[in-house]
Amino acid sequence: MSNRQGPQSSLDRFCAGKLADMEARFLRRTLQETERQPIGKASRNGSPYISFSCNDYLGLSHHPKVIEAAVDAAKKYGVGSGASRLVTGNHPLFRDLEQKLAAIKGTEDCLVFGSGYLANTGLIPALAGSRDLVLVDELAHACINTGAQLTRGTVVRFRNNDVTDLEAHLCRQREKAEKCLIVTDGVFSMDGTLAPLPELRAVADRHDAWLITDDAHGIGTIGGGRGSAFAFDPPSKADIQMGTLSKAVGGYGGYVCATRTVCEFLRNRARSFVFSTGLSPMAVAAASAALDIIMTDRDLVERPLNLARMFCRLTGLPEPCSPIVPVIIGENEAALQASERLAAAGYLVTAIRPPTVPVGTARLRVAFSASHLERDVEMLARLVHRELKGSCA
Numbered sequence: 001m002s003n004r005q006g007p008q009s010s011l012d013r014f015c016a017g018k019l020a021d022m023e024a025r026f027l028r029r030t031l032q033e034t035e036r037q038p039i040g041k042a043s044r045n046g047s048p049y050i051s052f053s054c055n056d057y058l059g060l061s062h063h064p065k066v067i068e069a070a071v072d073a074a075k076k077y078g079v080g081s082g083a084s085r086l087v088t089g090n091h092p093l094f095r096d097l098e099q100k101l102a103a104i105k106g107t108e109d110c111l112v113f114g115s116g117y118l119a120n121t122g123l124i125p126a127l128a129g130s131r132d133l134v135l136v137d138e139l140a141h142a143c144i145n146t147g148a149q150l151t152r153g154t155v156v157r158f159r160n161n162d163v164t165d166l167e168a169h170l171c172r173q174r175e176k177a178e179k180c181l182i183v184t185d186g187v188f189s190m191d192g193t194l195a196p197l198p199e200l201r202a203v204a205d206r207h208d209a210w211l212i213t214d215d216a217h218g219i220g221t222i223g224g225g226r227g228s229a230f231a232f233d234p235p236s237k238a239d240i241q242m243g244t245l246s247k248a249v250g251g252y253g254g255y256v257c258a259t260r261t262v263c264e265f266l267r268n269r270a271r272s273f274v275f276s277t278g279l280s281p282m283a284v285a286a287a288s289a290a291l292d293i294i295m296t297d298r299d300l301v302e303r304p305l306n307l308a309r310m311f312c313r314l315t316g317l318p319e320p321c322s323p324i325v326p327v328i329i330g331e332n333e334a335a336l337q338a339s340e341r342l343a344a345a346g347y348l349v350t351a352i353r354p355p356t357v358p359v360g361t362a363r364l365r366v367a368f369s370a371s372h373l374e375r376d377v378e379m380l381a382r383l384v385h386r387e388l389k390g391s392c393a
């Protein structure tokens with residue numbers, strides 16, 4: 001038998017070795033078949049759970065109007081868009097969605113991408129190259145770092161939300177670079193904290209840098225549903241506000257909001273836009289219907305953060321800024337065990353481990369949704385309180 005195929009190949013040996021290494025460090029991840037259901041429920045291996053591990057903060061993935069919009073679009077236009085939007089895939093539904101997003105973010109224009117990941121990996125290298133400086137918050141999402149690496153420029157990670165550290169890097173490195181980007185999450189996905197946007201704006205302006213915020217977890221949840229820029233008074237807008245349609249908006253897709261000129265440039269130069277198929281008409285129509293709900297149902301938009309506040313009061317955790325509450329456990333194995341105990345009680349709260357979060361800060365990430373009931377939040381708080389007491393004993 002040739003050595004190039006089968007279980008003994010060097011390729012398989014490489015992968016098996018890596019997997020065994022991950023297993024030993026409690027870092028191996030596995031897919032768990034989970035059927036998500038309306039109102040925050042999920043079913044795994046036939047058992048029912050309440051899920052606190054979804055980013056569907058408003059439950060819009062199951063909203064009847066959103067589903068109806070998707071079904072109508074599929075019946076009318078089919079399930080796929082057929083090509084890149086620059087070729088034949090630019091359905092008129094896109095214009096409606098992009099106008100809504102631009103209005104929500106207060107920008108001239110918007111460009112919808114296939115996903116948030118695709119937006120960042122297309123946007124960042126379109127704007128910066130090998131002679132440029134890209135400063136990225138150390139807790140920013142993985143796809144921002146991927147986008148930054150694709151520039152082949154100088155990439156520096158500054159300390160989380162530390163404007164002094166950021167400015168020190170700028171003082172040292174800005175002069176040597178032609179252009180400079182500062183990129184951060186608006187709401188940090190694993191911590192739930194907000195970036196200090198007014199201070200970042202001021203530093204960016206002092207050093208002639210362009211500020212990009214990734215508001216994946218902000219739209220629909222804070223700032224009256226308009227996202228992190230609008231959580232400040234007055235609002236603090238980055239030069240570019242990107243985000244995703246796959247969290248509070250409930251469906252799938254990504255977007256970039258900016259001036260008309262910036263968006264027109266990206267339509268030409270963001271490779272993940274030019275060379276990737278347009279989003280399905282179903283996803284476009286669903287997002288559009290979901291945004292209508294976000295912009296009109298104030299109570300719905302405020303509910304996830306209010307539930308997070310209630311949970312933090314009950315557990316003695318600090319006041320949250322978003323519907324994401326980290327319960328830091330520390331070691332990977334302990335976080336997995338805590339997650340298993342919660343699952344045994346009927347609550348899905350996934351353990352988040354490195355490299356998603358820094359080593360030694362493995363955690364339970366609790367994500368609140370408008371679909372959750374007060375009594376489930378109370379019950380979860382009781383269980384988490386017990387976990388926290390246990391870990392200190």
Ligand SMILES: *Cc1c(COP(=O)(O)O)cnc(C)c1O
Pocket residue numbers: 115116117118141143185189214216217244245246253254
């Ligand atoms: C989820 C997420 C993304 C990726 O968005 P997708 O649409 O899921 O690809 C990007 N940035 C942040 C901060 C995220 O949390």
